[in-house]
Amino acid sequence: MAKILIVDDSRTSRRILKDILERHGHTIVGEAVNGKEGYEMYQSTNPDIVTMDITMPVMDGIDSLKLIMRLNPEAKVIMVTAAGQKQKMLEALKDGASEYIAKPLDEEAIVKTVDEILKKMGH
Template identity: 45%
Template sequence: MAKTVLVVDDAAFMRMMIKDILTKNGYAVVGEAENGLVALEKYKELNPDLVTMDITMPEMDGITAVREIRKIDPGAKIIMCSAMGQQAMVIDAIQAGARDFVVKPFQPERVVEAVSKAIG
């Protein structure tokens, strides 16, 4: 069975791009969310194998969402995807429990590598 992924980004175009990369590589995108609050609800509902999470979003940012998801499921596998490759953000994301960090604009190979490394 294909590994399931929840794609979280406030930009519909980015969600579409990530979804496209993942489905072409055999992953099943089971849900999408446009902010951290929606991501939290979808995570509880769908229990995906992996989450790709943007950092800067309205309502609830990605780092807060990672912390909240990890409270529900300490074993959650989350990869941060963000245009901001600032050191502090990367460190915050990893400390919050993210497994990896992919910088936009994406290299499809890098996205696939991060995902397969996180879910094995």
């Protein structure tokens, strides 16, 4: 089971992700509302996996991802993308994102993605 940090400016998205992940036995170690807070929380909570929204105020998910990857090149970050963000998605994968999931959030896809990353990590 993973310790997961959720970074998303939408309270609804955070709640949905939290519900799904906790239902599947994972622990939510923090919830951040923008990329800057997400980066700071990453340092204080040291999660196994981060779910990172792309479009957020203050600092977007791409910039936050870059900071996290600089801090820990082994970090596992799942980008959460809305429709029509293909360019940003490709940029995120190039910058070190492990995976991505699309909104609207689909329980099966989320669980499968987290499980695949954990498997790769040897959990």
